[in-house]
Amino acid sequence: MAPKVLVSDKLSETAVQIFRDRGVDVDFMPDLGKDKDALAAVIDQYDGLAIRSATKATEKLLSRATNLKVIGRAGIGTDNVDKEAASKAGIIVMNTPFGNMITTAEHAIAMMFAVARQIPEASASTHAGKWEKSKFMGVELTGKTLGVIGAGNIGGIVCDRARALKMKVIAFDPYLGEEKADKMGVEKVELDDLLARADFITLHVPFTDQTANILSRENIAKLKKGVRIVNCARGGLVDEDALADALKSGHVAGAAFDVFKTEPATDSPLFNLPNVVVTPHLGAATTEAQENVALQVAEQMSDYLMTGAVTNALNMPSVTAEEAKVMTPWISLSGHLGNFIGQMTDEPITAINILFDGTVSDMNLEALTASTIAGIMKKANPDTNMVSAPVIAKERGIKISTTKQDKTGAFDGYMKVTVVTSKRERSVAGTVFSDGKPRFIQIKGINIDAEIGAHMVYTTNEDVPGIIGLLGQTMGKHDVNIANFTLGRSEAKGEAIALLYVDEPVPAEALKELEGAGMFTQVKPLSFDVA
Numbered sequence: 001m002a003p004k005v006l007v008s009d010k011l012s013e014t015a016v017q018i019f020r021d022r023g024v025d026v027d028f029m030p031d032l033g034k035d036k037d038a039l040a041a042v043i044d045q046y047d048g049l050a051i052r053s054a055t056k057a058t059e060k061l062l063s064r065a066t067n068l069k070v071i072g073r074a075g076i077g078t079d080n081v082d083k084e085a086a087s088k089a090g091i092i093v094m095n096t097p098f099g100n101m102i103t104t105a106e107h108a109i110a111m112m113f114a115v116a117r118q119i120p121e122a123s124a125s126t127h128a129g130k131w132e133k134s135k136f137m138g139v140e141l142t143g144k145t146l147g148v149i150g151a152g153n154i155g156g157i158v159c160d161r162a163r164a165l166k167m168k169v170i171a172f173d174p175y176l177g178e179e180k181a182d183k184m185g186v187e188k189v190e191l192d193d194l195l196a197r198a199d200f201i202t203l204h205v206p207f208t209d210q211t212a213n214i215l216s217r218e219n220i221a222k223l224k225k226g227v228r229i230v231n232c233a234r235g236g237l238v239d240e241d242a243l244a245d246a247l248k249s250g251h252v253a254g255a256a257f258d259v260f261k262t263e264p265a266t267d268s269p270l271f272n273l274p275n276v277v278v279t280p281h282l283g284a285a286t287t288e289a290q291e292n293v294a295l296q297v298a299e300q301m302s303d304y305l306m307t308g309a310v311t312n313a314l315n316m317p318s319v320t321a322e323e324a325k326v327m328t329p330w331i332s333l334s335g336h337l338g339n340f341i342g343q344m345t346d347e348p349i350t351a352i353n354i355l356f357d358g359t360v361s362d363m364n365l366e367a368l369t370a371s372t373i374a375g376i377m378k379k380a381n382p383d384t385n386m387v388s389a390p391v392i393a394k395e396r397g398i399k400i401s402t403t404k405q406d407k408t409g410a411f412d413g414y415m416k417v418t419v420v421t422s423k424r425e426r427s428v429a430g431t432v433f434s435d436g437k438p439r440f441i442q443i444k445g446i447n448i449d450a451e452i453g454a455h456m457v458y459t460t461n462e463d464v465p466g467i468i469g470l471l472g473q474t475m476g477k478h479d480v481n482i483a484n485f486t487l488g489r490s491e492a493k494g495e496a497i498a499l500l501y502v503d504e505p506v507p508a509e510a511l512k513e514l515e516g517a518g519m520f521t522q523v524k525p526l527s528f529d530v531a
Helices: 013-021 036-045 059-064 083-088 101-117 119-127 153-164 178-184 191-197 217-221 240-249 287-307 321-344 365-377 388-395 467-477 508-515
Strands: 004-007 025-028 048-051 070-073 092-094 145-149 168-172 200-203 227-231 252-257 276-278 349-358 399-405 413-421 425-432 438-443 446-451 455-462 482-489 495-502 520-527
Touching (some): 036 059, 048 287, 083 092, 083 388, 092 287, 101 227, 145 153, 240 252, 287 321, 321 425, 321 520, 349 365, 365 388, 365 399, 446 495, 467 482, 467 508
Parallel strands (some): 004 048, 048 070, 200 227, 252 276, 349 399
Antiparallel strands (some): 349 413, 446 482, 482 495
């Protein structure tokens, strides 16, 4: 059955058609997002939810979304989505950070011009029939120093446009490397240096614990006298009260704001101050940008629902369509390895280490790690998936570590998962053969070659005669057909293991019979999600 998507905000008909063309069943109800009760009543019918800003994906709504797999936000901001609740529910949250980059960057440049030349005030004065030419004395951008806080996607475009205007550009961004800064033609500086030197400052960072109030009262006091500040990023990055005071005192010459701490902004300390330009969050408000993000979110959601490709996800590693084709059997293997070790472990896990050897070490390790953790967590919560598992592991204080290495053995690539508890360490390794089927290749350090089936039985024992006969006889007695039988041992007469792949779950009576035979140290039924 085709996956089903609800579009609850205003997306273009072209975007809606993309879902249909990709084989996705879509309901286009652009006003439903405004009615939270009506939305909650139907949300459990959908695999995907496509939204703009009107729909609020709250924890309460998501608790009703029992079939939801992905939320796609047409735009960059996801303040209207409870991402923590979505992650715990295993729902991918996607945005479209690139569709409105040009538009937002252009708005920042336009706002810079507007505040430099006092264009809104001059326009209003002239409309009123005044001719106050001497009142609106502006400043040139050419030759001025622009301080860019955040030189990522949008900030990088602003840097490029500013350099074309012959401005000197300095940037504060902890993630900007010296080589990239040189390539961009900007000078990388610390924040205090930027505050002291910049004639204009523009902000292009998300709102996080680290960036909240980055232009605080204390930092505003450090600004060069006569500076002009532009914020087209997020409200809450600037202390609006402190900025208003600095504008009134003349320490700051002007400001241009498209975003505010509280939106819709019907009141602000910045309103009605001279040489303050304000717009109602228009950064992405162009016809081109609105269409671009709508088309992108439809493509991204369709790709995920139809092929498993993950693009621009905020709570899960991205996996391209090309990667998905190559990685699908390895994703399956990593889940099986985690599931095996999770079913074998009864005490609380304190640490998980995953070793990637050979060809697999060059793949998307974040995705494989998430899949492994999900497999481990399924014993405690069968609904755990690649989105929710890392969140659960973090909440439980489980330390996750990964190691990658060049090919070391007979296999082109393999994975080994080790879990640590207060009592023991337990490990299992596996690979994907040329037929695309995952195999277990080592358990407890004992080499094996075991095909993975939906129903399996794992036993440990001393390497003595009669084990194979006893297992076969017991399964036959209880009418359980053995599809595959794998044995392994550490050494002759040492510890031995067996993995039986059977056609149906083994009855409890058969397991008790094996346990009571006095020949096994462990008898464990296992189950795996095998397509």
